[in-house]
Amino acid sequence: MSATQVTLRGVTKVFPASAGGEPVHALGPIDIEIKKGEFFAVVGPSGCGKSTLLELIAGLIAPTFGEIEFEGRAIRETVPDGVGVVFQEDACFPWLDVWENIEFGLRQKKIGTEEKRRRAAAVIDMMGLRDFARSYPAQLSGGMRQRVCIARTIVAEPRLILLDEPFGALDQQTRLLMGDEMLRLWRETGATVFLITHALDEAAMLADRIVVMSARPGRAIDLVETGWPRERDSRIVEREKFGAMTSRLWKTLSEESLKTMGRVGSGA
């Protein structure tokens, strides 16, 4: 792990006022550096602007102040080549079968049909979707549909994968399995992973480094290095250090969450 891949400098997002309301200062200023190849997680209380942060890095929205660079180039409202996103909501196309959904990730790539087929087949095997290649999303479980979305993202071979609470809608055991899956994909693809989550244990188990965000407007208030080996899986939750890590995260985060709740209580 060495070079910096993503840099955020003084990034701030203020959403303009909607009719009759006031502008919403959602995020920042925030400074983050993400290193090439690392597994980076962001945790924060709900409504702290985590998803806004992800959309800014993805280039889906532009910052009000500050700048974001991906591999040395500024990102502004276009998704840079080499960036893939997996969202929390089901993003499968219901009119396409699993194979077609995955190949959609290659539509804009200038590669031959044969090469597309080869890459789609490889990813389908990698994600254990072989038997479902011709099924439609409606025939699959929530976990399987999220696998299809992950496959559609990694088939394009992104150098940076952004995950917006990708396991948020799944049940606990599926979450753990998908976590292991994510770690395996992270090692096999060599991509950088940026994970947004509200689940502390998920962040502590998966990430190399974790940023804790404050209540709105979201700022980085703590940075935790987990120091896990690259070869790891969900069994690290049994380690003593894991417990210490989650309690440190929880301590910081609970104070922030209480602030939010206090503000809601006294905000009137």
Added chain:
Amino acid sequence: MSRLRLYQLAIIAGFILLLEGLCLAGVIDKVTMPPPHIIVRDFARMILAGRYFGEIGKSLANVLLAFAVAYVLGVAVGTILHSYRTAREILDPLFATYYAIPVFAFYPLFIVMFGLGDGPQLLIGILLAIVAVIVTVLNGLDRVPPVLKKTARVNGLNPLQTALRVTLPFCAPYLLTAAKLALAYAFIGVIGSEFILARSGMGYEISYAYTNFDNATMYPLILLILLLSITANSLLSHWERVLLTRRGQK
């Protein structure tokens, strides 16, 4: 066949039998309407003899043309309008009151403007159909989950590609509903116009037969229009069901 389907068929069969009974009993006199079995016989004769095929062909060609123009324009306008919020907010109430306008009332005006050819008939068919298409397409596009549009952006699709590959395919069931409406309106517009003021076409022939007490022509032609319209509608409905089943919505 499901029970519901059996009941539906029973209602239609019952209605036809009732008509047959009323006609044979003389409650409905022969000059008003021949019994259904005579209509079917006359219909078979008309088809076998190839009578009115030219008229039928002309009317159907106009219906299809009006349908095609209204559908293609309607889908395009609906798709473009969907991305301009202000324009849409201005037009929405106008669309909502559009069907309060009796388009047929303008038929004489159209004839003055475009002559007694097919032009006014096509125009009425198109005017009746297009707004139903626009409104249905807008309605479908409103239901596209934002995450699918974000996925399109992440995959580097431009607005046109997004419409063709993501939002319109998502709306496919709505596009089929729009097609059903457009076809029905195109039928009403074209055939209806032929009734009022025209020198040829199925509507004209029905109206001509009517003024000449020619029930052996009038009822088979009405039956033909019914069959064509219902067949087209059922085919589109079937297609719609296939799509919805695939998406697990039925």
